Amino acid sequence: MQEILRGMPWWVKWVAIPLIAIVVFGGMIASFIGILVWLLFKVLLFVAIVGGLIYVVRKFMTTSSSSSDRSDW
Structure with a gap:
């Protein structure tokens, strides 16, 4: 390759050559x-949806467990 480009400016x-490569x-x-x-x-997007799902499920579980604790007594 160097022999081909030896006499070139x-x-x-x-x-x-880089411009031709970018065009091609x-x-x-x-x-x-x-x-x-x-x-x-x-x-x-996947991480955000899974994170939101985990947040909602944990929020629902803590709400339902605290309400079931009150109904026990």
Whole structure:
């Protein structure tokens, strides 16, 4: 690879080739980032729903257990 780029100016190596790579693979990179963001959103949504469910169940259990304690006496 170095033999191919040996006589080229610096801007070909450090500007033109990376820009071409971004143009060619940009859609794939954007899709990959979009999938990662979508997956992170789904994980956070799952954690929030499970946390809310646990909160509601614990709140209901403490309320029902305290009301059943009062009805015993």
